[in-house]
Amino acid sequence: MEKVTPFLMFQDGKAEEAMNFYISLISDSQITGIVRYGANDSGDEGTVMQAAFTLKGQEFMCIDSNVKHQFSFTPSFSIYVTCDTEEELDNLYQKLNEGGQALMPLGDYGFSKKFGWLNDRFGVSWQLNLPI
Incomplete structure (x- = not known):
């Protein structure tokens, strides 16, 4: 096993907005990579297919889901x-x-x-x- 990384799935194209908001609030944080959906991909063009960011050195990954799910985040995590x-x-x-x-x-x-x-x-x- 290489590592364990928290993974956040956003809906409605909010992943990049959320990452930018979080790194603006917490020092020593940054977006380390973004891959966006293209014109012929399954997600909305320009939204986040996969991204990585750090908050105070803790790495996170996130996506904009191209599928609408009946669930979202829970306070349990x-x-x-x-x-x-x-x-x-x-x-x-x-x-x-x-x-x-x-x-x-x-x-x-x-x-x-x-x-x-x-x-x-x-x-x-x-x-x-x-x-x-």
């Missing part, structure tokens, strides 16, 4: 971020929550200084933690 400061956590939570849904609003739940869990506007689930 989330991106867990350990923040260095309360300001960093508050800022990230606020930006990710715009157009999203709070699952656990920012607060002290006893296991950290501050914690929040949300689904962003793309449906991806995030847990943000400021450790004790």
Whole structure:
């Protein structure tokens, strides 16, 4: 086995928008490769056939599905971020929550200084933690 990589399937052509949003929020992050559907491919021309990006060194892969599925993302799988400061956590939570849904609003739940869990506007689930 070479490695294990989280893989995100977006619908409605949102993969590139999501990647750009995520790398704009988290330093030391970048899109490392994009292959797009062409005119004669099975997906919508110009959308993401396959892409790779990193968030703080963690590699992710993603696609724009050319098939409409009856499912999307679930909070059962989330991106867990350990923040260095309360300001960093508050800022990230606020930006990710715009157009999203709070699952656990920012607060002290006893296991950290501050914690929040949300689904962003793309449906991806995030847990943000400021450790004790």
